[in-house]
Amino acid sequence: MFGNRAHQGLKPMSDYAMIQPMKYSEIETYLAPFRKLAETVPGSQIQGAKVAGIMLLKLEEQAHTMASMQERIDLLSRELFGKRKNKSDPEEAVSDKIPDSEEKKSVRDREKAAKKKLDKMRNQGKAKPKGSVKRQTVRRRVPEGLFCNACNGRVFDTGLGHKAPETDISRVKVIEREYLLHRAVCQCGETDFEMPRPIRPLERSTYTSAFISRLIVSKFKFHLPVYRQQKQLLDSGIFVNRNVLNELILKSWKQLAPVVRMLRKIARKLKIRYLDETPICRVSGKKSLRYYLWCLHTNQAIVFNLTDKRNQRLAKEICGSGGTLMTDGLGIYCDKSVDGEHGNCLAHALQTLFRSYSSFPEESEQAIQYLIRVYELEREAREKDLSHADRLALRQKETAPLMEEFFTFLESLNPPPRSSLGKARSYCLSRRKQLSLFLTNGALEPDNNRVESIFKDVKLGLKNYLFVQSDLGGEAMAGFYSLIATCELHHVNPESYLADILDRISDGHPQSRLDELLPWNWQEAGSPLQVDPEGPDYIEQEYPLELLMKIPKIAAQVHVGRIDRPEGLQAAPPSLTQ
Numbered sequence: 001m002f003g004n005r006a007h008q009g010l011k012p013m014s015d016y017a018m019i020q021p022m023k024y025s026e027i028e029t030y031l032a033p034f035r036k037l038a039e040t041v042p043g044s045q046i047q048g049a050k051v052a053g054i055m056l057l058k059l060e061e062q063a064h065t066m067a068s069m070q071e072r073i074d075l076l077s078r079e080l081f082g083k084r085k086n087k088s089d090p091e092e093a094v095s096d097k098i099p100d101s102e103e104k105k106s107v108r109d110r111e112k113a114a115k116k117k118l119d120k121m122r123n124q125g126k127a128k129p130k131g132s133v134k135r136q137t138v139r140r141r142v143p144e145g146l147f148c149n150a151c152n153g154r155v156f157d158t159g160l161g162h163k164a165p166e167t168d169i170s171r172v173k174v175i176e177r178e179y180l181l182h183r184a185v186c187q188c189g190e191t192d193f194e195m196p197r198p199i200r201p202l203e204r205s206t207y208t209s210a211f212i213s214r215l216i217v218s219k220f221k222f223h224l225p226v227y228r229q230q231k232q233l234l235d236s237g238i239f240v241n242r243n244v245l246n247e248l249i250l251k252s253w254k255q256l257a258p259v260v261r262m263l264r265k266i267a268r269k270l271k272i273r274y275l276d277e278t279p280i281c282r283v284s285g286k287k288s289l290r291y292y293l294w295c296l297h298t299n300q301a302i303v304f305n306l307t308d309k310r311n312q313r314l315a316k317e318i319c320g321s322g323g324t325l326m327t328d329g330l331g332i333y334c335d336k337s338v339d340g341e342h343g344n345c346l347a348h349a350l351q352t353l354f355r356s357y358s359s360f361p362e363e364s365e366q367a368i369q370y371l372i373r374v375y376e377l378e379r380e381a382r383e384k385d386l387s388h389a390d391r392l393a394l395r396q397k398e399t400a401p402l403m404e405e406f407f408t409f410l411e412s413l414n415p416p417p418r419s420s421l422g423k424a425r426s427y428c429l430s431r432r433k434q435l436s437l438f439l440t441n442g443a444l445e446p447d448n449n450r451v452e453s454i455f456k457d458v459k460l461g462l463k464n465y466l467f468v469q470s471d472l473g474g475e476a477m478a479g480f481y482s483l484i485a486t487c488e489l490h491h492v493n494p495e496s497y498l499a500d501i502l503d504r505i506s507d508g509h510p511q512s513r514l515d516e517l518l519p520w521n522w523q524e525a526g527s528p529l530q531v532d533p534e535g536p537d538y539i540e541q542e543y544p545l546e547l548l549m550k551i552p553k554i555a556a557q558v559h560v561g562r563i564d565r566p567e568g569l570q571a572a573p574p575s576l577t578q
Contacts, residue, residue, distance in 0.1 A: 268320030
């Protein structure tokens, strides 16, 4: 019916037997000979014309599928190999397969070596410090000037009553500090107490708040897993079991949980909020589950939440109500979950256009230039430090016409719907109102990049500790991320902040004044009992009388002042004052 293929100007069938890479720009060239061939079928041959039309539609569909697949291959290849100049070509990287027997043997050897290494780490007796521990001794004597409430007699220092160990850490090395706590008695015997022990952030623990805060910040800010910190402590001269370090983190989270809850409550009520989520692996037994870490970013607080699902109900609970919310336009952020104005990220729209650049360079380049100019105007506004009102005026004057031209240009395009440019065009035009919301509010950013940049740190941490092993550990991770990120937002040292509020909470800070512990309200309060880690090995510490009298047990026995000694009462024996 079709005659000789060479006569029709077609390639031999052997040339079409191998599927060749194809781009959308090559589809018409590919189909042109087939269209020409279909036109040669006489109109009187209805059946032949019908078959030719069906074949032409099938070929066109196949060509679009091939172009879509090739576009995806190019994108993934560019992401995988594009920025790694020292990485070999994927075709050259393919090597001969290792025989199954050798591969199994290699796996068994690796498993055996890993098990041996794990057993060695668990054996406490073989773990020996590589450095030296600085040792300090702090003696707390009973201050003079105390008198018994019962007999008005002078209270005497009777010498050492108890030893209280303490483990602290400095910027250089670990310090093992021992407090020598003296006892106090009176001649009548009514007064008998011991100098108070140092404040501990956690019960039945000898580790200071500075030690615990360094542990937390090293893991959740500098992404240093606990087992690596354990090796650092070994280098500093002390061995601490890894389970002990994990317990310190989890127990301190229970102390700090009320502060994080208040942070989340405040963040959900602010007018402008930015929200996004990222998947995190949660290991439960032999199963690997997908959890989601949500980040709600505001100008006052940055809070995280960890959930086992991702749906509209959770999005509504986390993002709060009212105000303006900026998201990436995911389906869960819809009218049912967002109560208030809803904006979409302009950077995500720009990313879809970058993906279409390899297949449609001219159209993509022209669309991208519009958005680049928008970001240049935003950069100029930041450099000039414009107020929200001036920023809004600049957007209305210069940015709004650019965005209008951008959407008009996209409407003029007619790419294949399944192509990357077709998807980018559909993405932008279907979100035109959300992408343009920043033009009506000078305080709103045009994108969600502030959240994306925070998630870069989260992903860097996950490359080190890989997964979450318990729900409590996941809650602690989200809580510590919230505290550290909020401290960074307000230029507060998170290590000093965590150490101070841990001491305050353990010392009985009232819940009614919890707002004083928020990062933007926090003021570091120096303690007169704080010991300098770089100080001498032996320290005579003077315990302030005003602090001593705040302890109910001691205040009930003694008072501060000078009273005439009643007759019959003698001075302290010389042996008791030494």
